[in-house]
Amino acid sequence: xxxxxxxxxxxxxxxxxxxxxxxxxxxxxxxxxxxxxxxxxxxxxxxxxxxxxxxxxxxxxxxxxxxxxxxxxxxxxxxxxxxxxxxxxxxxxxxxxxxxxxxxxxxxxxxxxxxxxxxxxxxxxxxxxxxxxxxxxxxxxxxxxxxxxxxxxxxxxxxxxxxxxxxxxxxxxxxxxxxxxxxxxxxxxxxxxxxxxxxxxxxxxxxxxxxxxxxxxxxxxxxxxxxxxxxxxxxxxxxxxxxxxxxxxxxxxxxxxxxxxxxxxxxxxxxxxxxxxxxxxxxxxxxxxxxxxxxxxxxxxxxxxxxxxxxxxxxxxxxxxxxxxxxxxxxxxxxxxxxxxxxxxxxxxxxxxxxxxxxxxxxxxxxxxxxxxxxxxxxxxxxxxxxxxxxxxxxxxxxxxxx
Numbered sequence: 254x255x256x257x258x259x260x261x262x263x264x265x266x267x268x269x270x271x272x273x274x275x276x277x278x279x280x281x282x283x284x285x286x287x288x289x290x291x292x293x294x295x296x297x298x299x300x301x302x303x304x305x306x307x308x309x310x311x312x313x314x315x316x317x318x319x320x321x322x323x324x325x326x327x328x329x330x331x332x333x334x335x336x337x338x339x340x341x342x343x344x345x346x347x348x349x350x351x352x353x354x355x356x357x358x359x360x361x362x363x364x365x366x367x368x369x370x371x372x373x374x375x376x377x378x379x380x381x382x383x384x385x386x387x388x389x390x391x392x393x394x395x396x397x398x399x400x401x402x403x404x405x406x407x408x409x410x411x412x413x414x415x416x417x418x419x420x421x422x423x424x425x426x427x428x429x430x431x432x433x434x435x436x437x438x439x440x441x442x443x444x445x446x447x448x449x450x451x452x453x454x455x456x457x458x459x460x461x462x463x464x465x466x467x468x469x470x471x472x473x474x475x476x477x478x479x480x481x482x483x484x485x486x487x488x489x490x491x492x493x494x495x496x497x498x499x500x501x502x503x504x505x506x507x508x509x510x511x512x513x514x515x516x517x518x519x520x521x522x523x524x525x526x527x528x529x530x531x532x533x534x535x536x537x538x539x540x541x542x543x544x545x546x547x548x549x550x551x552x553x554x555x556x557x558x559x560x561x562x563x564x565x566x567x568x569x570x571x572x573x574x575x576x577x578x579x580x581x582x583x584x585x586x587x588x589x590x591x592x593x594x595x596x597x598x599x600x601x602x603x604x605x606x607x608x609x610x611x612x613x614x615x616x617x618x619x620x621x622x623x624x625x626x627x628x629x630x631x632x633x634x635x636x637x638x639x640x641x642x643x644x645x646x647x648x649x650x651x652x653x654x655x656x
Contacts (some may be wrong), residue, residue: 279589280639284567284628285424285452286593290518291477291629297521298479301514309511310502323513326520330484333527334471335460342485342503343516347451347472348375350485351418353507354447354468355379357493358416363387365413369430370395371608372420373449375470380418389413392611398560399428399612406435411442418446421464422453425608425624426559427568429457436465445491451475451483455526456565457534461486468493473515477629478522482515537627538566540636544625545569547640552647556618558609565626572614572622576650581623584650588642593624 290298305322307315324338331338344350356379359366366380370392380390391409394402401419409417417439422429432448439446445467453459455476461469468491472483485507487493493506500508526533548571549555558570573581578594585592594606609619625639 279591280635280642281591281630282625282627282639283591283593284630285427285475285624285626287474287480288477288628289630290474290479291522291525293525294478294518294522298514298518301517305513305517309513319513323511323516326513326516329520330523331486333523334454334469334486335462336486337489339504340461340486340489342487342506343511344470344483344485344507345481346474346483347449347470348483350470350472350483351375351447351449351451352379353485353493353496354445354470354487355383355416355418356496358445358447358467359383359388360494361415363389364415365389365391365410367391367393367409367414367417369393369401369419370611371399371423371425371606372418373424373451375451376418376420376449377607393419395428395608395611397612398563399423399426399558399608400560400563401430401435403431403434406438409438411438411444414442414444416445416447418449420449420452421459422450422457422565423608424452425606426570426612427452427565427626428560429453429563429565431563432464432466439467440465452565455523456537456567458530467491473519473522476522476526479515479518482512482519484519533629534566536633537629537631540627540631540633541567541569541625543633543636544627544640545571547637548643551640551644556614558612558614558618558622567627569625570622571625572618573647573651574617574621576621576647578621578623580650581621581646584646585623585643588646590639590642590646593626594622 301322305319307319309316309319309323327341328338331341344353352375355376363386366388368376368380368390384390394405396402417435419430436446448464448466448469450459450469451472452475454471467488469486474480497508502508502511552573554574556572558572582594605619606622609622
């Protein structure tokens with residue numbers, strides 16, 4: 254089934270359960286911030302809220318039914334992501350999962366953490382908190398396309414490192430990192446490697462075993478699952494210092510009554526995304542490339558803030574020098590285009606996107622950068638309309654500046 258078919262066929266079910274993805278005439282190009290739960294996911298969550306409502310830790314028939322639903326979801330997620338069921342720890346989302354890993358691996362006396370420049374705030378804010386406790390942060394450099402420079406890996410102070418953390422697919426630029434060499438070195442040196450795969454899971458193939466990571470974080474709402482549920486994949490046998498106390502749930506790694514319905518919804522969303530991933534990737538890439546080409550043809554000068562090929566199929570981060578990004582965001586919203594200046598978690602900040610700074614972008618480039626990100630809710634007919642509206646706004650803003 255194509256993305257267009259899903260958009261059409263799913264509309265009746267979606268309308269009966271919830272509002273449509275956008276108001277009439279609006280085009281949602283901010284899928285890296287969140288995605289709408291698929292109709293099948295909404296029904297899965299509702300089904301389990303009705304029938305698997307009991308506490309999965311309870312020792313009665315209702316509790317056992319909820320436990321079965323929870324463990325079936327865990328097993329399915331593990332299967333799809335190349336992990337074992339006992340390696341899946343349910344969390345409230347990707348941010349909590351990354352926090353669990355970062356703080357769990359750094360419970361010893363302060364030493365050093367290596368991270369990529371321009372990581373997601375879930376990582377950078379956690380690491381800054383550790384820095385206040387005496388930890389040293391080492392930023393690994395990226396090139397002008399946002400890709401890690403492998404030549405620096407052997408020169409890292411491995412004897413001091415207690416953790417290496419990196420983002421697999423960048424939330425702002427979409428750049429996908431090649432993690433193989435860094436993972437090999439981490440294994441050789443006995444240093445835990447945490448991978449933030451929140452933007453990657455559900456969009457591209459992700460295999461925990463093949464990545465050779467110690468831990469990996471994901472969040473369901475990035476791939477049409479329910480909000481409020483995520484997971485940390487933690488290599489079998491690895492122990493983390495707990496962040497919270499109060500229960501034995503998740504094998505003692507994350508206390509609190511498990512969210513059975515949301516776990517089932519996440520498993521269903523991941524299942525759907527994996528069912529025809531190659532087709533989805535091709536269709537999203539085609540729409541993204543058309544949008545990019547139309548904007549480059551009508552809005553020059555433009556600057557692509559990413560690797561042309563080594564990026565998520567749905568993500569376009571592009572700058573329009575001579576235009577203020579904040580003004581552009583507001584104007585596009587008024588024109589019915591929902592997009593972003595970068596990470597939603599950093600909204601409200603007037604600071605330039607750290608990843609663009611790390612890539613060496615000049616001020617007129619990073620201040621005019623906008624992120625457009627697509628999902629299965631988009632369809633090809635929207636792209637020319639979106640490109641026309643964006644070009645019209647760019648022309649108007651540039652004329653205002655130059656007049």
